[in-house]
Amino acid sequence: MTDIETNVNSISISELRKSHRGVEILHGVGFTAAPGEVTAFLGPNGAGKSSTLRILLGLDRADSGSALFGGKRYRDIDRPLTRVGALFDGLAGNKMRSVASHLAIVAESNGIPHARVSQTLEQTGLSAKRKSRLGTLSLGEGQRLGLAVALLGEPQFLVLDEPTNGLDPAGIRWFRNFVREQAALGRTVLLSSHALSEVQAVADRAVVISKGNILLDSPLAEATEKISSLEDLFFELTEGVA
Numbered sequence: 001m002t003d004i005e006t007n008v009n010s011i012s013i014s015e016l017r018k019s020h021r022g023v024e025i026l027h028g029v030g031f032t033a034a035p036g037e038v039t040a041f042l043g044p045n046g047a048g049k050s051s052t053l054r055i056l057l058g059l060d061r062a063d064s065g066s067a068l069f070g071g072k073r074y075r076d077i078d079r080p081l082t083r084v085g086a087l088f089d090g091l092a093g094n095k096m097r098s099v100a101s102h103l104a105i106v107a108e109s110n111g112i113p114h115a116r117v118s119q120t121l122e123q124t125g126l127s128a129k130r131k132s133r134l135g136t137l138s139l140g141e142g143q144r145l146g147l148a149v150a151l152l153g154e155p156q157f158l159v160l161d162e163p164t165n166g167l168d169p170a171g172i173r174w175f176r177n178f179v180r181e182q183a184a185l186g187r188t189v190l191l192s193s194h195a196l197s198e199v200q201a202v203a204d205r206a207v208v209i210s211k212g213n214i215l216l217d218s219p220l221a222e223a224t225e226k227i228s229s230l231e232d233l234f235f236e237l238t239e240g241v242a
């Protein structure tokens with residue numbers, strides 16, 4: 001990949017600052033997620049992961065700094081679902097609607113071919129649930145449907161907030177393969193997680209945040225070289241700050 005292709009397909013977050021009612025919660029957060037890699041965004045509760053991802057996805061505004069997909073803000077991207085797939089805050093949608101029609105509506109409203117509905121159902125292991133109502137899905141099935149929505153537009157970028165929430169061990173294994181496949185296709189995968197052991201098996205890069213500051217940003221291999229497991233490193237880095 002050329003430098004230009006890498007830039008066009010990278011997520012670049014720089015010097016993000018955000019305050020709520022006078023209290024700063026992000027103190028200049030910055031990191032990059034590169035194409036063909038899985039970047040894990042890790043941190044304890046309240047560290048600032050969701051706040052950062054909300055700004056990246058245009059759901060909230062930063063006080064300063066930037067959060068860009070290939071140099072563009074989310075809100076400036078044409079037909080964003082064909083560029084950015086996001087799993088955030090679980091599944092939204094009419095609980096009476098079927099899985100297939102939920103996907104069909106999202107596809108149609110974003111100019112995505114209807115054939116993608118069956119393809120994403122298959123990709124996420126939900127084909128047998130195509131007629132089920134959203135309200136009847138388990139937590140894990142809801143997560144899979146959220147991933148199906150994220151994949152509909154075959155986006156370059158995948159931003160997944162706590163994607164393994166509610167997945168059983170088989171689902172977690174499936175998710176690991178899924179994420180590695182996406183990176184192998186050249187996609188740019190950014191996922192947030194508490195479950196460090198899961199992330200260790202899929203991530204190429206680890207970015208650790210605590211109390212609104214980035215504490216570590218390095219290739220996973222380098223991070224784990226120093227300390228036997230990322231979990232140890234994570235506690236070592238965050239203990240002094242908590």
Ligand SMILES: Nc1ncnc2c1ncn2[C@@H]1O[C@H](COP(=O)(O)OP(=O)(O)OP(=O)(O)O)[C@@H](O)[C@H]1O
Nearest residue numbers: 020021025043044045046047048049050051052194
């Ligand atoms: N709208 C808001 N008003 C006030 N404080 C907020 C608001 N949103 C977030 N915060 C605070 O900002 C900090 C970061 O929260 P954030 O949700 O980004 O953390 P997180 O790393 O995603 O945590 P978790 O893993 O628990 O979801 C927390 O202290 C939280 O209480």
